Amino acid sequence: MQPVCLVIGAGAGIGGNVARRFARDGYHAVLCRRTDEEGLKTLVAGITADGGSASGFLLNAVEPDSIEQRVADVEANIGPIEVVVYNLGAQIGNRTLADTSYKAFERGWRMATFGLFRTASSVCPHMVERGKGTILVTSATAAMRGNKEQHSHAAAMGGRRMLCQSLNAEFSARGIHVVHILIDGAVDAPDTLGKMLGPEAFQKLREERGLEHDGLLVPAKIAETYFHLAHQHRSAWTHELDLRAFSDLPWWNH
Amino acid sequence: MQPVCLVIGAGAGIGGNVARRFARDGYHAVLCRRTDEEGLKTLVAGITADGGSASGFLLNAVEPDSIEQRVADVEANIGPIEVVVYNLGAQIGNRTLADTSYKAFERGWRMATFGLFRTASSVCPHMVERGKGTILVTSATAAMRGNKEQHSHAAAMGGRRMLCQSLNAEFSARGIHVVHILIDGAVDAPDTLGKMLGPEAFQKLREERGLEHDGLLVPAKIAETYFHLAHQHRSAWTHELDLRAFSDLPWWNH
Amino acid sequence: MQPVCLVIGAGAGIGGNVARRFARDGYHAVLCRRTDEEGLKTLVAGITADGGSASGFLLNAVEPDSIEQRVADVEANIGPIEVVVYNLGAQIGNRTLADTSYKAFERGWRMATFGLFRTASSVCPHMVERGKGTILVTSATAAMRGNKEQHSHAAAMGGRRMLCQSLNAEFSARGIHVVHILIDGAVDAPDTLGKMLGPEAFQKLREERGLEHDGLLVPAKIAETYFHLAHQHRSAWTHELDLRAFSDLPWWNH
């Protein structure tokens, strides 16, 4: 049976491109996202058109049992999950404390922290039994430092990072490679940045900083590093690294 | 009206001692804890016997509206909250991932992260209006790095730390001093460490490392630094610091 | 004999004010600085006029044996050094790599890193013998992160911070309290910031951000925290903390 790369949060940015990268080298990619069935079908079709193998599922990660059932179903019916890519963000834009509702704060935690906990709780038993597995966690600048109007995002991402370290502490020696990947800059991704900015501002930003300027992180290039990380020899594993455009400032310099 | 020092999580350890320290210098201390009405009365009586002013309330911080109502009630009926000490921990002992229930993980977040968010949401409007205030947050080693069997605790505390930085970013310039105080070691506290270890093991530890050895953090001494922090001049505020016994190793050395 | 507080780097900013603060509570302050004998005399006279006890010495910290002999002389002729304040900076302004000479880079290390190593090597044997002592190290943002045109400063301060942690690891349990104090902002200090900016720009900055705005760190207020740190109970010592003006951004937010 083909090894599976399960991507939770598979839009046209990092998630979809990582799925495609792993499919190119023989993995069956399982793409999950909350909405946009059409977009999901397009991503899956694109991978299969390139000769890869993929499936797509709608999945609402904040709903009870959604992740758990998807993991169980993939393991039972598709193949062993060798790689999980947890790629759900929890950015809700800038909000003052007064404008951050309890509901929004809780939702951030459910997406960014609790969802990863549930994912790990679901896949680790399978991976431990097989003595191997990889959990690649997309993370954000807010995991490293809080900032103005980032109450929800920073609390959720800070929790995510400490959870990654705790998972690593328990599972690394049992063959499960957990990586906290700090995406420290804007990604050229229509489904996230594009939606946040709106089509015009997004296109303008691409023309000014992205495209041939390479000033926005290119998802297909990010995917190369995800793939490398999942194939590091177990004598030389990375747990934390950052990724940003060459022309951008790291979080500690701005 | 006397300025109020509101302590959320006031047992016989850090919380009770910080309350007493502030009461000694003219604050009215409001002590809140979830259970043990008897212990609460004893703490309040101890403060008043020393000539201080204090009140005590049972408060279940994970219950909706509990913190919000207490803050409103104190502001309306007791006095302006100049200092809040958020002293609720979320340590549940060592638990493997398999032994960490979804409920336990969520409860950790409700105590350590969401409770602080609710507290800040409740007191900050009052403090902003007055142009001053102090939020002292007791934190733990787990806020700095994840560890084996600390999934719930580390995720909750990591979130707490990033929330403190975000609160600081929004409110520092408006006169609210937020401090993340890393208690990096075992505290000589009967209501927390004492209960976790049981009376015999706790007494043994005190005799071996605590008492005149000063190898356990002494709550009354911790309280001196809390008091100092709340009275730093606004041109020279501390946002993060660590506290540990001289004979103990810092988190980065073990 | 009076306990001594030895200040290496005692200008009219942090160093001089810390000396004065300790002298106010019974220490004999020994002030050392490289140049400006007149200024040194003024500082010493100011302390003695207030009823304190102080001496002043010119000391070129990059010269071999200068620190070593001063420490030996103080211990032999003045009193036991209970507190050392290592307050030498190594800021040389912004310099590109091309404009940072080997000599400047080495000098930064000699001032910021090697000078502290020599100081610790000189005082620790005395402090170990007495089973107590405090080493307060003024540090800078550059100890936490490198930055553009800060090659020399950041390398020197990064080395200083790791040295502080190493000193703490060896000497804390033997009663020597080492503190790395991150001064994360501009200090209202005529001898350092004032000289770097020139008198007019400095006065302008004071009027815009300092003085009653409290937006520049006030040395006399910083000194209160230095004093508190040196008097923390050994069951609750701080090793690292930051200090900045309430209206300023922490290093991780700019």
Place this chain on the structure above:
Amino acid sequence: MQPVCLVIGAGAGIGGNVARRFARDGYHAVLCRRTDEEGLKTLVAGITADGGSASGFLLNAVEPDSIEQRVADVEANIGPIEVVVYNLGAQIGNRTLADTSYKAFERGWRMATFGLFRTASSVCPHMVERGKGTILVTSATAAMRGNKEQHSHAAAMGGRRMLCQSLNAEFSARGIHVVHILIDGAVDAPDTLGKMLGPEAFQKLREERGLEHDGLLVPAKIAETYFHLAHQHRSAWTHELDLRAFSDLPWWNH
């Protein structure tokens, strides 16, 4: 002309293996080490036997002008230095403060910090002119935290890390990719670990933790990540990452 990968510190561990890895993909590898001309010849011969292209030079990095002349000579006579691997360590084993001579402390800085500064000062002008280049810096746990009896090593490596961040801040946007690679564990390297432990203890460690156990970092596997880093697309560069054996604890957990 072939692009050059210049390795400063090329023994039979990380340095030699990284040289070999780059040579495999078309770089001319220039191997530099302080001593053991025989070993150097063996490394170069091994690379050329595999069809790669390489040269070897003895180089004493603490000697004035040694690095500068080597860089100038390679640029003039061999080819453009596209990649520099700065692989000199400064570990001198555990030494108390009393046992760390001024000379040893200074030598640590000359090897670990100043040597990198000189290297960067020498190669950056060439790389800036070409608008591209990569500087891969091998670093150690001591760059992240000080520790007992690591005064010299930690101070030198802490300086190195802050220097890497400063170089990145100035040169990243000009196309020079600087990476700080934290080797957070023991490397299966005869020329460093082997010499420190002696042949018998080293072989015992290999049998217990290394070899098929993969519990020591395998240099040839480390080299894969070095190669990947040097070929990341400039829209997605890593500046800091860690590498350790799956069965080992990260620095923040011990």
